[in-house]
Amino acid sequence: MFSFFKKKSPAPEAQSVTAPWPQPAQTPDAGVSTTAVQPTAAANPAIARQAEPPPNGAENVPAARQGWLDRLKAGLRKTGSSITTVFTGTRIDDELYEELETALLMADTGVKATEHLLQDLKRRVKEAKATDPSQVKTLLTDAITDLLQPLQKPLAIGDHQPTVIMVAGVNGAGKTTSIGKLTKHLADEGLSVLLAAADTFRAAAKEQLAVWADRNTVEIVSQQGGDPAAVSFDAVSAGRARGRDVVLVDTAGRLPTQTHLMEELKKIKRVVQKADGTAPHEVLLVIDGNTGQNALAQVKAFDDTLGLTGLIVTKLDGTAKGGVLCAIAREKPIPVYFIGVGEKLEDLETFNAREFAQALLS
């Protein structure tokens, strides 16, 4: 039930249905004049379910979204519980702020974001003349929401045909799984997808991707043991020739310290550009949220090499390190298009700053 894919106008008639539920506030995006594309109820049973009955207000959350929020809360419980215990006392004093600082650092929020949040929180407490620790919890939710807001941005599809999305990340971060889930959601919205199996290193990756391609009856371009740049070139060329909406390029896992493999990524990007001068339109990094501060280091390193346009943060289920999104927001604010809280299809969803902050401190 991804609801925030965007498409530049004119949007195709088939996808111009109005969202039946309230939309979370979007970060203003001066540079892109996009029109929201909503999934068609007919194409997506999850959306059809949400459309009945139409909600009246923000508090009336559709069942499918509520299910997601519950999973998000459950996923972030380990991170949140140590932070929320700080607010069980009776007084707002230095001890509370010290405990909060420790809890935020333990949650991998990082020194910079922790300092920022504490300063911002103290200002809010003063302004609100708060006297009860439970009020501080609400004010912290607001502070975290504001900090995370710049990360909330929808993935834009449709400015180019095809929109070429290159996906990178360290080994096992969840690239292939996330691409599979994304494919399903895109296909459900009536978008034609072509997959490029440019992870020619791990044989199972191609098969894994082929399963998703089969399930969603989308095409896949692959080569046994071939050159990943050549596979990507063929896929983008085929996507152009066949007028596909999206080409998703799955690349092999690699560590930022493996210089030759990082060079290989650069080559894939260059070669994709040869197939389509405007591509890749998105370069996404998939990070495992469970790796905390290390994930931030990956964002910095991959961004230096590739110039990232977005992130997918996986494995936020059961992690004690969910604060890393705050660290990313403070130190490398690259949009988080999707977050994952499990292995099931419905466990990957669009990122919403307030929902995340609320789930964290629930």
Ligand SMILES: Nc1nc2c(ncn2[C@@H]2O[C@H](COP(=O)(O)OP(=O)(O)OP(=O)(O)O)[C@@H](O)[C@H]2O)c(=O)[nH]1
């Ligand atoms: N718990 C949990 N597991 C996930 C999530 N996303 C992916 N996984 C699991 O993580 C494991 C690795 O996922 P892959 O998609 O194969 O990772 P990859 O990045 O493509 O791996 P390489 O190609 O080897 O680099 C699989 O067992 C997935 O099911 C998530 O959000 N939560």
